[in-house]
Amino acid sequence: xxxxxxxxxxxxxxxxxxxxxxxxxxxxxxxxxxxxxxxxxxxxxxxxxxxxxxxxxxxxxxxxxxxxxxxxxxxxxxxxxxxxxxxxxxxxxxxxxxxxxxxxxxxxxxxxxxxxxxxxxxxxxxxxxxxxxxxxxxxxxxxxxxxxxxxxxxxxxxxxxxxxxxxxxxxxxxxxxxxxxxxxxxxxxxxxxxxxxxxxxxxxxxxxxxxxxxxxxxxxxxxxxxxxxxxxxx
Numbered sequence: 001x002x003x004x005x006x007x008x009x010x011x012x013x014x015x016x017x018x019x020x021x022x023x024x025x026x027x028x029x030x031x032x033x034x035x036x037x038x039x040x041x042x043x044x045x046x047x048x049x050x051x052x053x054x055x056x057x058x059x060x061x062x063x064x065x066x067x068x069x070x071x072x073x074x075x076x077x078x079x080x081x082x083x084x085x086x087x088x089x090x091x092x093x094x095x096x097x098x099x100x101x102x103x104x105x106x107x108x109x110x111x112x113x114x115x116x117x118x119x120x121x122x123x124x125x126x127x128x129x130x131x132x133x134x135x136x137x138x139x140x141x142x143x144x145x146x147x148x149x150x151x152x153x154x155x156x157x158x159x160x161x162x163x164x165x166x167x168x169x170x171x172x173x174x175x176x177x178x179x180x181x182x183x184x185x186x187x188x189x190x191x192x193x194x195x196x197x198x199x200x201x202x203x204x205x206x207x208x209x210x211x212x213x214x215x216x217x218x219x220x221x222x223x224x225x226x227x228x229x230x231x232x233x234x
Contacts, residue, residue, distance in 0.1 A: 002229040006040040012068030014075075016220035017061045025052045028061055028223045035227035036065065050075035051183075051212065052135065056097055057084075059209035060217040078213030079163065081180045084206045086191040088173040091201035093147065094133035095188035105201040112170050118197040119165040119177070122190060127157040131188050160185040174205070 004013065019028050033047045050062040050072045059082075062075050089107040093099045130136050132147040132155060146153045161182040169176035175194075179187060188204045195202025210217045221229070 001232070002226075004230075006042070009036050009040070009045060010066045012064065012066040014068055014071070015063040015065065015226065016215055016217075017063050017226065018217055018220040018222050019053050019058055019061045020222060021058050022055055023223070024055050025049050025061055029063055031223040031227060032063055032065075035230045039230050048072055051080070053209055054096070054098070054207070057207040057209065059207075060212055060215060060220055061209075062212055062215060075212065077183050079180060079182060079211075080185070080209060081164075081178070081211035082187055083168070083176070083178050083208050083210055084187065084204060086175045086177060086194055086202050087205045088175060088195060088198065088200055088202045090203060091192065091195065092203045095131045095186075095192040096204040096207075098133060101203075103201060105195070107173055107198075107200050110172075110198050110200060114198060115170060115175055115194075116167050118194055119167050121197060122162045122165050122193070125159055125161050128160050128186060128189050128193070129155055129157045130186050131192070134186065158184060162190075165190070175202075178210075180211075 015032060017028055017032070019025065029047055029049050033045060036042065036045055036047070045065060046069045047063065047065045048069050050064065053059060053061055064072055064075070088110060090101045090104045092101055130143070132153065133144045135142050135144065138146070138153060143153065143155065162179065162185065164178065164180040166178040167175060168178055179190065187207055191202050191204040208217070
């Protein structure tokens with residue numbers, strides 16, 4: 001049972017949420033907002049998240065309430081850590097499973113050693129091109145709006161920092177990884193670029209955010225569990 005008071009949430013709370021697969025970050029925020037408003041009879045409460053996760057990703061979402069929403073920009077700037085799976089031998093326009101496979105490539109020439117070497121080559125500062133299916137704005141529209149209409153758009157590269165790119169398991173064509181990186185890094189783009197580096201293709205098939213700064217998903221709650229703890233079983 002969650003014993004926090006109305007004043008606790010209004011004054012500010014930092015909530016660690018484990019976003020389920022298929023949920024948007026917006027849905028997770030809304031679930032918490034609904035539960036807090038219902039519990040305390042509030043017409044409105046300030047609430048927001050510090051860094052979006054795609055619906056196809058799971059893991060740590062930092063959600064701030066009340067006066068703590070002022071800390072969101074600072075939290076967004078923290079380093080992140082992810083685990084997941086890159087599948088070799090095929091690409092998709094979105095670099096993940098949001099879109100269908102558009103091209104297949106041979107993988108017979110790829111050795112385990114080559115995969116480790118390729119991953120190591122991304123350590124440090126790299127120039128990365130965000131996926132065309134992303135929420136970055138260009139000329140007032142989000143990139144995915146252009147992409148869904150099939151419109152070509154020039155996307156500038158950005159400098160990001162990769163602290164760790166560890167290959168944790170290889171079951172061809174699936175490559176399991178752990179990545180620690182700076183704000184603004186697209187793991188989908190890393191998956192795509194890993195495929196290019198291996199003279200093949202690749203796309204991201206699983207992603208879980210495990211850390212933001214010192215906050216760990218092991219201490220996070222499913223949004224439904226948060227609501228149940230606050231309101232009691234429905």
